[in-house]
Amino acid sequence: MSTMRQFLLFPLLLLATPVLATAQSAASSSSKRRQPEDWQNELVQWLESKPNGYFSNKIVWQKTPELGDSYNMYAAEDIPKDETLMIIPQAALIGSASTHEGYGQGDHCLTVRNMMREYEKGKDSEYYPYIRYLFGGHEGGTSTGLLPATWSDKGKALLNLIVGTDLEPSNFNKWDFFRKCQHVFQPGEIQAMDEATKQRYFDADVFWLSRSWDDKMVPILDMINHRNGKWFNVEHTSTHIGEDVRVFAYRDIAKGEQLHNSYNECYE
Numbered sequence: 001m002s003t004m005r006q007f008l009l010f011p012l013l014l015l016a017t018p019v020l021a022t023a024q025s026a027a028s029s030s031s032k033r034r035q036p037e038d039w040q041n042e043l044v045q046w047l048e049s050k051p052n053g054y055f056s057n058k059i060v061w062q063k064t065p066e067l068g069d070s071y072n073m074y075a076a077e078d079i080p081k082d083e084t085l086m087i088i089p090q091a092a093l094i095g096s097a098s099t100h101e102g103y104g105q106g107d108h109c110l111t112v113r114n115m116m117r118e119y120e121k122g123k124d125s126e127y128y129p130y131i132r133y134l135f136g137g138h139e140g141g142t143s144t145g146l147l148p149a150t151w152s153d154k155g156k157a158l159l160n161l162i163v164g165t166d167l168e169p170s171n172f173n174k175w176d177f178f179r180k181c182q183h184v185f186q187p188g189e190i191q192a193m194d195e196a197t198k199q200r201y202f203d204a205d206v207f208w209l210s211r212s213w214d215d216k217m218v219p220i221l222d223m224i225n226h227r228n229g230k231w232f233n234v235e236h237t238s239t240h241i242g243e244d245v246r247v248f249a250y251r252d253i254a255k256g257e258q259l260h261n262s263y264n265e266c267y268e
Helices: 003-030 038-049 108-124 128-135 153-163 176-180 195-211
Strands: 059-064 070-075 084-088 234-236 245-249
Touching (some): 038 128, 108 128, 128 195, 176 195
Antiparallel strands (some): 084 245, 234 245
């Protein structure tokens, strides 16, 4: 190519570069799998807006009729063993401290307190899509009625009769949270709360109880259902070593299989 031709083409290439970059970005965005509900898409977008955040295109939320038509995660394509399904950055976790702590060393009362602080920020919260999912009653989220602490007095009494005095938990009273967690509140703060705020604290405690890894809330990973045995097909790295959490296929997962994690790490 002649020097003159190169000279003439160079400005055109400079002008074309942003256009090409924009087109590539749009193509990348349009290739992202669309989930059935807006709140699901917003969660995925929120996760991937964090440094290193990732959600595989091979995952899709679908309703499960045998589970009351709730949304659960399924393999949209065949997924080979060890393939990365998600990366949950440390910046997306909600815990009891800004720095990582070893398993069993955190304070779940602070985790609940931090969840409520994010709730109170509303749309200004860096965790807004996840907090809205927890507290907003989205289909597929945690239903407070699933846990004994939210049952009627008669229901709790019946469960206490079945459980007896030798098994935990022995107390399902919702105000037990404030007794156990007085140390994270200022003097008189609990007494000054209205009933709606107290209920939200109790709900946040239920979310922690049903969804956490010790003191850590791990968004989106906590939406994968539990099931051991042959159904178990998803594993993840530790949430307590200060690194991003990698979620991966524990074994080959066939298209159409529901994703299952093990909450008690009993794989058989």
